[in-house]
Amino acid sequence: MSNSKLYKGSLTTIILKLLNENDKMYGYEITQRVKELTKGELKITEGALYPALHKLEAEGLLDVEVAKVDNRLRKYYKLTETGTKETVNKLEELAEYIKTMQALVNPKLA
Amino acid sequence: MKLTKEQIQFIDTYLENSDVVFADIRMEMVDHVASDIESRMQASTTNDFYNVFKGYMVQNKAKLLKDNRQFLKSADIKIWRAFLKEFLNxxxxxIFLASFGGFYxxxxxxxxxxxxLIISYVPLIGLSGFLLTYVVYHKVKNLKRFSVVERLAMPFLVFYQIPNIIFNFSYQAKNLATxxxxxxxxxxxxxxxxxLVRVSIKLFKSYEKQYKTLA
Structure with missing residues (x-):
């Protein structure tokens, strides 16, 4: 992930937001979607993505579904009811954070 | 361009030999690696799977295997959540009342x-339950090794030790209150x-349903 220290704290929110917009997604699809949306600026590595997905699953925010696709098993993630509620909270937190940072870094725009 | 069954098997074996022993973790990695290789093969003119695979691993192996070392924390959270849910049943x-009545x-x-002598065997009852479940699913039903299931051994060992301590106290059991x-x-x-035995059975069943029927 580029600028990893800045983006690290937002990884969970990014995942939840993407899953909120899509019914279900698999790991590789998430990395590609992020790459596409940020025009290659943000690259989520496997080493960061999967532990985050597994943690969200263990916390009950994500549900999994395994399906056979192209000669292999694929694990799809989707939001649970708690996950959907948490997405709203996380997005509000992030918006607040961006606003605060804006006020600090560029007071004229805030 | 999609990879063949043999090429997928090759990735799976490579990861297994790289110490990714748990089937649930490996399955997800195999899909990730295969998806990336397919995309690389589509983008380039080469159809040589082994060269593309080698290139991918040189670039990403360390990052990929990092995930394998981080599964423990999530596995533990999953176990304790399942334990709490089952505990509140x-x-x-x-069971507690029956055990208490039975021991009395x-x-x-x-x-x-x-x-x-009887209470010294109590830990073995619980441990045998887990071992029996493990043998049935892993050896008889031929289910692969799964991360969360194997982490279950830890709380069993903790609970296994507690009655041993109590057993020492039982020598002081002179009055009814004690x-x-x-x-x-x-x-x-x-x-x-x-x-925990009930949690193990439920986890084994869910893994069996999710993975074995699809494999």
Whole structure:
């Protein structure tokens, strides 16, 4: 992930937001979607993505579904009811954070 | 361009040999690697799977294997959540009361030495339940190794040790109050171990449903 220290704290929110917009997604699809949306600026590595997905699953925010696709098993993630509620909270937190940072870094725009 | 069954198997074996022993973790990695290789092969003119695979691994192996080392924390959270859910089941209270009643019956009807001998076997009852479940699913039903299931051994070992400590206290069981305390603690430990056995069975069943039927 580029600028990893800045983006690290937002990884969970990014995942939840993407899953909120899509019914279900698999790991590789998430990395590609992020790459596409940020025009290659943000690259989520496997080493960061999967532990985050597994943690969200263990916390009950994500549900999994395994399906056979192209000669292999694929694990799809989707939001649970708690996950959907948490997405709203996380997005509000992030918006607040961006606003605060804006006020600090560029007071004229805030 | 999609990879063949043999090429997928090659990735799976490579990862297994790279110490990614748990099937649930490996399955996800195989899909990730295969998806990336397919995309690389589509983007380039080469159809040589082995060269693309080699290029991918040189670039990403360390990052990929980082995930394998981080599964433990998530596995533990999953176990404790499942444990708590199962613990709050009304059946748990019934098991505790039955254990307590059963142990009290033994205490009342046998001499103290026989009673001590019986409670010394309590940890084995819980542990045997887990081992039996493990053998049935892993060896008989041929289910692969899964991260969360194997982490279950840890709480079993913790609960296994507690009755051993209580067993030492049982030598001081001279009055009824002390005996009731010992019976209570041993019953709690047995109940918790049986809750863990139920958690193990549920986890094995869910893995069996998710992975084996699809494999």
């Amino acid at each position: 009304p059946l748990t209270l019934l 019956f033994l205490y009342s009807n046998f001499n103290i030495e026989t009673f001590r 005996v009731l305390w010992i019976l209570g603690i041993v019953s709690i430990v047995l109940t918790l171990m049986l809750v």
